[in-house]
Amino acid sequence: xxxxxxMSGNEAVAHAIKQINPDVMPAFPITPSTEIPxxxxxxxxxxxxxxxxxxVESEHSAMSAAMGASAAGARAVTATSSCGMALMxxxxxxxxxxxxxxxxxLVNRGLTGPLNINAEHSDSMGARDSGWIQIYAENNxxxxxxxLQAHRIAEHRDVRLPIMICQxxxxxxxxxxxxxxxxDEPIRKFVGEYEPEHYLxxxxxxxxxxxxxxSPYCMEAKKAQAEAMxxxxxxxxxxxxxxxxxxxxxxxxxxxxxxxxxxxxxxxxGSVCGTAKDAVDAMRARGMKAGLLKIRVFRPFPGQEIGEAxxxxxxxxxxxxxxxxxxxGGPLGAEVTAAMYRAKAQAETVNIMYGLSGxxxxxxxxxQVYASLEKLADGKISFPEYPYLGLRxxxxxxxxx
Amino acid sequence: xxxxxxxxWHGRGGQGAKTAALLLADVAFQSxxxxxxxxxxxxxxxxxxITAYDRISDEQIRVHSNIYEPDFVAVVDDTLLHTVDxxxxxxxDGGILINTVKTAEEILPLLKxxxxxxxxxxxxxxxxxxxxxxxxxxxxxxAIVKISGVMDIDVFLREMETSLQHKFARKPEVLDGNRxxxxxALEEVTEWQ
Numbered sequence: 001x002x003x004x005x006x007m008s009g010n011e012a013v014a015h016a017i018k019q020i021n022p023d024v025m026p027a028f029p030i031t032p033s034t035e036i037p038x039x040x041x042x043x044x045x046x047x048x049x050x051x052x053x054x055x056v057e058s059e060h061s062a063m064s065a066a067m068g069a070s071a072a073g074a075r076a077v078t079a080t081s082s083c084g085m086a087l088m089x090x091x092x093x094x095x096x097x098x099x100x101x102x103x104x105x106l107v108n109r110g111l112t113g114p115l116n117i118n119a120e121h122s123d124s125m126g127a128r129d130s131g132w133i134q135i136y137a138e139n140n141x142x143x144x145x146x147x148l149q150a151h152r153i154a155e156h157r158d159v160r161l162p163i164m165i166c167q168x169x170x171x172x173x174x175x176x177x178x179x180x181x182x183x184d185e186p187i188r189k190f191v192g193e194y195e196p197e198h199y200l201x202x203x204x205x206x207x208x209x210x211x212x213x214x215s216p217y218c219m220e221a222k223k224a225q226a227e228a229m230x231x232x233x234x235x236x237x238x239x240x241x242x243x244x245x246x247x248x249x250x251x252x253x254x255x256x257x258x259x260x261x262x263x264x265x266x267x268x269x270g271s272v273c274g275t276a277k278d279a280v281d282a283m284r285a286r287g288m289k290a291g292l293l294k295i296r297v298f299r300p301f302p303g304q305e306i307g308e309a310x311x312x313x314x315x316x317x318x319x320x321x322x323x324x325x326x327x328x329g330g331p332l333g334a335e336v337t338a339a340m341y342r343a344k345a346q347a348e349t350v351n352i353m354y355g356l357s358g359x360x361x362x363x364x365x366x367x368q369v370y371a372s373l374e375k376l377a378d379g380k381i382s383f384p385e386y387p388y389l390g391l392r393x394x395x396x397x398x399x400x401x
Numbered sequence: 402x403x404x405x406x407x408x409x410w411h412g413r414g415g416q417g418a419k420t421a422a423l424l425l426a427d428v429a430f431q432s433x434x435x436x437x438x439x440x441x442x443x444x445x446x447x448x449x450x451i452t453a454y455d456r457i458s459d460e461q462i463r464v465h466s467n468i469y470e471p472d473f474v475a476v477v478d479d480t481l482l483h484t485v486d487x488x489x490x491x492x493x494d495g496g497i498l499i500n501t502v503k504t505a506e507e508i509l510p511l512l513k514x515x516x517x518x519x520x521x522x523x524x525x526x527x528x529x530x531x532x533x534x535x536x537x538x539x540x541x542x543x544a545i546v547k548i549s550g551v552m553d554i555d556v557f558l559r560e561m562e563t564s565l566q567h568k569f570a571r572k573p574e575v576l577d578g579n580r581x582x583x584x585x586a587l588e589e590v591t592e593w594q
Contacts, residue, residue, distance in 0.1 A: 175439035274463035
């Protein structure tokens with residue numbers, strides 16, 4: 001059923017693409033996602049898969065070609081990072097509103113500037129309103145498993161939306177770790193063939209993709225798109241349940257780690273959650289009821305479930321790896337806090353900015369976050385603004401605030 | 402053996418420190434361990450200082466931070482001793498391995514009073530005697546496995562044999578040189594302190 005091996009996050013995504021054998025992959029290289037099209041192109045050259053690889057001259061063209069392929073009725077994938085996705089910006093919205101189930105491997109890297117190549121969520125968080133489904137991973141195993149589920153979610157007739165499968169640049173994309181790979185045959189069966197109902201190359205059915213919509217129709221189209229995103233909630237859970245029967249791996253909207261009885265919780269996305277789990281165990285060993293809520297699905301946003309899961313906590317730290325320059329904190333902070341308010345959760349909250357441009361986060365840093373939550377609940381400290389974690393210049397100690 | 406061993410590599414872009422770190426993760430995996438091997442990236446260019454890391458454990462590795470208190474450090478280029486704080490956080494019950502042609506009297510004063518074990522390897526000598534070309538990462542890999550004890554030497558040599566046969570499937574003529582480089586490095590690594 002499976003093979004235990006070791007590979008990097010980028011290799012894991014490339015292996016998923018190999019098992020899926022999509023019809024078309026247009027891509028343009030950008031650090032740290034470059035390896036993905038590089039590995040896939042090698043597989044094609046070696047005759048392992050028969051995907052049509054389209055080397056394009058920019059990411060705008062990569063997403064445009066993916067749109068063209070998808071609209072024609074093909075299964076299309078691409079990979080990018082940071083400024084590469086920024087150059088796709090216009091087309092991201094067109095792909096989503098045209099309801100084209102493109103699958104994108106996004107290796108998260110900060111948007112410039114200052115120019116930097118390391119992990120940050122400013123690329124995908126900036127595209128959170130583009131209409132794409134977004135699923136995040138803590139490690140190589142999760143990004144592999146998420147990618148295998150992507151087509152099933154995106155192509156489902158109740159959804160028909162593009163999806164980005166995200167992982168942290170370098171931290172997981174370039175780290176070699178143990179991983180379990182699932183056998184080809186059950187995975188091929190699970191992923192299945194793509195059989196779109198409507199597509200440009202369908203005989204005897206003429207259709208237009210992406211035409212102008214006048215005001216009396218345009219708002220209805222957007223509402224229909226929003227409804228599809230709502231329906232994606234159920235599809236994501238159904239696909240995860242089926243994936244579990246094939247692989248034994250359990251996935252949901254989020255993972256609660258020692259969260260059930262937690263008084264102090266951290267909410268975060270991505271690789272930092274592995275580090276936070278070690279901190280949770282360390283704080284538990286010292287007698288603190290610490291827990292973690294790791295968000296896997298950010299679009300659609302499972303606000304109600306998150307609010308309910310945090311209801312019993314005394315204090316919650318919401319961690320953002322992307323500035324929004326709103327002067328109020330980051331995107332995760334805003335959405336989780338709103339979800340908690342709607343669920344009538346009473347916990348104190350603090351929105352913490354961390355890990356920008358790959359700034360390293362140690363277990364000790366996360367322990368400090370938990371320690372500060374206890375003080376926050378006891379009224380011993382307050383956070384008038386949203387603090388930064390791990391800054392070099394004096395404010396690095398959260399407790400000193 | 403401790404259940405988690407953390408190793409930090411210092412090298413210069415182009416010397417193969419990252420490759421050595423990934424190879425170590427690879428062979429440790431083959432011996433049944435949980436592993437994590439990863440580079441720390443800055444502006445990439447030949448000759449610039451680079452760092453790479455290995456975690457080798459009997460249990461699942463969840464942490465995703467760099468390594469600040471390594472058990473062992475491998476320095477692939479001794480000119481880094483002047484500019485990089487290679488012993489920063491290095492555990493005193495661990496050790497440091499330095500690739501150098503210099504003497505203990507020249508090198509030890511550069512280690513900022515580090516009191517743990519210090520080992521040297523003349524990787525160039527090993528390479529020239531076995532490969533005829535300077536690829537310091539292969540001998541350094543053998544030496545760090547020996548001094549750290551992260552895996553049994555015989556298991557290491559067996560897994561490297563598989564790995565080398567795969568890597569050099571189309572260049573079988575370099576296989577013997579690599580085998581000899583590993584074995585000679587195991588003999589040549591010297592404890593200075």
